[in-house]
Amino acid sequence: MTNRRQFLKNLAGVAAAGSAGILLPRTGFGSVPGDNPDLASGTREASILDALPGKKPLIKRTFRAPCYETPVSYFNEVFTPNDAFFVRYHLSNIPKVTAQDWKLRIAGESIEKPFELNLADLTNPKNFEHVEIAAVCQCSGNRRGINIPHVAGVEWGYGAMGNAMWKGVRLKDVLAKAGIKKDALEVVLNGAERGILDKTPDFIKSLPMYRALDENTIIAFEMNGQPLPFWNGYPARLVVPGWTATYWTKHITDISVVNKPFDGFWMKMAYRIPQGKFPIVARFISQETEVNTPITEMVVNSLITSVHEGERFHPGQMVEVKGIAWDAGYGMQMVEVSTDGGRSWKDAELGKDYGRFSFRPWSFRFKAEKKGSYGVMAKATNRSGNTQTFELIRNPAGYHHNVVQKVDIVVA
Ligand SMILES: Nc1nc2c(c(=O)[nH]1)N[C@H]1C(S)=C(S)[C@@H](COP(=O)(O)O)O[C@H]1N2
Ligand SMILES: [Mo]
Numbered sequence: 001m002t003n004r005r006q007f008l009k010n011l012a013g014v015a016a017a018g019s020a021g022i023l024l025p026r027t028g029f030g031s032v033p034g035d036n037p038d039l040a041s042g043t044r045e046a047s048i049l050d051a052l053p054g055k056k057p058l059i060k061r062t063f064r065a066p067c068y069e070t071p072v073s074y075f076n077e078v079f080t081p082n083d084a085f086f087v088r089y090h091l092s093n094i095p096k097v098t099a100q101d102w103k104l105r106i107a108g109e110s111i112e113k114p115f116e117l118n119l120a121d122l123t124n125p126k127n128f129e130h131v132e133i134a135a136v137c138q139c140s141g142n143r144r145g146i147n148i149p150h151v152a153g154v155e156w157g158y159g160a161m162g163n164a165m166w167k168g169v170r171l172k173d174v175l176a177k178a179g180i181k182k183d184a185l186e187v188v189l190n191g192a193e194r195g196i197l198d199k200t201p202d203f204i205k206s207l208p209m210y211r212a213l214d215e216n217t218i219i220a221f222e223m224n225g226q227p228l229p230f231w232n233g234y235p236a237r238l239v240v241p242g243w244t245a246t247y248w249t250k251h252i253t254d255i256s257v258v259n260k261p262f263d264g265f266w267m268k269m270a271y272r273i274p275q276g277k278f279p280i281v282a283r284f285i286s287q288e289t290e291v292n293t294p295i296t297e298m299v300v301n302s303l304i305t306s307v308h309e310g311e312r313f314h315p316g317q318m319v320e321v322k323g324i325a326w327d328a329g330y331g332m333q334m335v336e337v338s339t340d341g342g343r344s345w346k347d348a349e350l351g352k353d354y355g356r357f358s359f360r361p362w363s364f365r366f367k368a369e370k371k372g373s374y375g376v377m378a379k380a381t382n383r384s385g386n387t388q389t390f391e392l393i394r395n396p397a398g399y400h401h402n403v404v405q406k407v408d409i410v411v412a
Contacts, residue, residue, distance in 0.1 A: 054231070065089035067088050075303055081224070086139070086160050086161065088139055088245070091193045095193060099119050102192075104117045105254050106177075106256075107178075108255075109259055110180060110184035111180065122236060123221055129169065130169060131168065131170060135239055135241035136241075136358065136359055137162055138326075142161050143398075151398035166220040166222070167221065171213070172217070180257055181259075186206040186260075186262050187257050187258075190253060190254040205264075211240065217239070237249060237252055241357035242297050243298070244399075262287075272397075278299060280297060282296040282328065300402060302324065302326075302379065306321060307319065309407055313411050313412075316367065318365055319366055319374075319376075320365050321378070322362070323378050327382040330384040333382055333383045335347070335348040336348065339374050364378075368411040374410075377405060
């Protein structure tokens with residue numbers, strides 16, 4: 001009996017792996033300088049490709065809650081396709097949200113006239129002006145899985161991010177309709193999921209007033225010209241260009257303007273970085289402590305997308321190194337490329353500029369004359385003079401990973 005049960009269990013496991021998942025060999029992830037490849041974490045060893053309804057197969061990191069990462073090859077395009085855009089949730093009980101039932105409530109002690117909107121009200125251009133903005137949505141913990149030593153959390157590789165053209169209405173226009181009182185301190189954001197009793201607290205975030213009222217902060221209902229995919233926040237989500245995606249509340253249902261620092265779990269206990277370790281300008285003063293601060297804007301970063309670890313070329317062949325670079329919206333100053341493991345650097349050519357919050361494409365061509373191994377690296381510098389690091393800036397949750405990548409290719 002026990003054996004038979006065990007047998008059926010094993011069989012079920014095999015069937016599930018066979019139908020839903022494909023085992024990938026260890027490719028695609030470049031090594032990080034200074035890391036010992038023998039200590040590589042699960043991210044590099046194997047990844048499961050699996051498709052959520054309406055999505056292409058993505059790299060599955062966790063299923064409850066759904067956390068799916070975009071494979072690097074998709075970043076050869078500046079705009080990440082909706083059906084390949086990464087997915088991140090904190091709670092596993094994600095309700096069905098329909099256009100008919102969905103409502104957005106604007107309330108809080110610092111709002112003069114609370115009101116409710118349905119989707120038709122929100123999207124009617126007679127109510128609020130429509131705006132479009134290209135912006136990178138990147139999880140604070142993107143690349144956490146390549147941290148050595150290992151840190152706890154979703155073991156993301158390079159693809160917990162995406163770039164899209166977002167269309168929606170300005171949060172400040174919606175709040176203006178409700179009237180903001182003088183004592184307003186933070187804007188509290190909640191999506192359609194609710195906390196799981198006694199287990200995981202509801203995913204509620206807040207923003208400082210200046211960032212909520214920024215003209216680039218929008219409630220988006222379209223992504224790359226289409227309604228938002230369910231998994232990316234249908235029917236409407238917050239878009240906070242330049243800030244990490246933790247503030248980009250999906251299926252947004254409640255926006256409250258409050259006069260005290262919001263003290264929920266996801267502000268007080270999570271998404272915090274040590275004070276003074278990163279070159280960050282944007283602050284969230286009402287949530288700071290002496291030792292740490294909420295994560296705010298993204299750090300400057302780049303990704304090599306056209307060549308992969310171990311790729312082979314012939315002597316004399318032209319190698320096209322392409323990639324993307326982004327930051328918190330200061331804009332790209334330059335991207336430098338090395339083909340000798342960081343000994344010498346040359347400027348890459350920057351491609352079309354889709355706006356300061358977008359991925360910026362870049363490219364670099366070189367002739368691989370001599371046989372041997374080439375350490376291809378890319379390093380972005382933004383207009384405020386910040387550049388990527390060579391050494392990991394350690395922090396408890398492994399946020400802000402912008403260590404310069406090294407992809408070893410072989411000429412033989
Ligand atoms: N409703 C809701 N919105 C959310 C989250 C969530 O768990 N629930 N996670 C946030 C975090 S941390 C990230 S990284 C982004 C991911 O956006 P995506 O799933 O569209 O890629 O959603 C943000 N908005
Ligand atoms: Mo995130």
